[in-house]
Amino acid sequence: GQQLNQSPQSMFIQEGEDVSMNCTSSSIFNTWLWYKQDPGEGPVLLIALYKAGELTSNGRLTAQFGITRKDSFLNISASIPSDVGIYFCAGQGPPRGGATNKLIFGTGTLLAVQP
């Protein structure tokens, strides 16, 4: 089945630093989504990407849909303490037999920001 590799697993950085994380897939995707999850809460959608090569920003966050359709990147610029949390990528492959493929989630990147 489809697999998503997300890296790094964790990051410990100083406030003000830039952060980069990525996900790669064993097959092509039509959709890439990036979520952030705070402790004890559900994932919150940050950025949605629907087109290969697409580059989308949301404040200090920027995400890209890889041109090969098998990867995606999330960058956070000038990190602040409230960026702490777990960041998940999720992808969806092309429809199969008329049915939409389900979302596949990465294992998450834990981000810790030292003030």
Added chain:
Amino acid sequence: ETGVTQTPRHLVMGMTNKKSLKCEQHLGHNAMYWYKQSAKKPLELMFVYNFKEQTENNSVPSRFSPECPNSSHLFLHLHTLQPEDSALYLCASSQDPARGWQETQYFGPGTRLLVL
């Protein structure tokens, strides 16, 4: 506020108890989902409902029983659970995962379940 609410937020139950989790979405979506999130594991899809019809059961044990009375409400009935079922149970909704639509799912805050 994501428009998807879940109750209760925390639940402790014994293995012989029967309890239910509730999810409600206020986004006008037609599809709803149950996920299980365990430590150090990717989100595991359990069930999918589209227009109140179950379209996916991801080999979930029968001690988990979903119910979707309408497109806005989703329940997960629990009975005779095991300690390894302890996890965060997340509900999500999306507009319409029919062919040709991009599926963007919005999550609720989850129910933290502990089975003793």
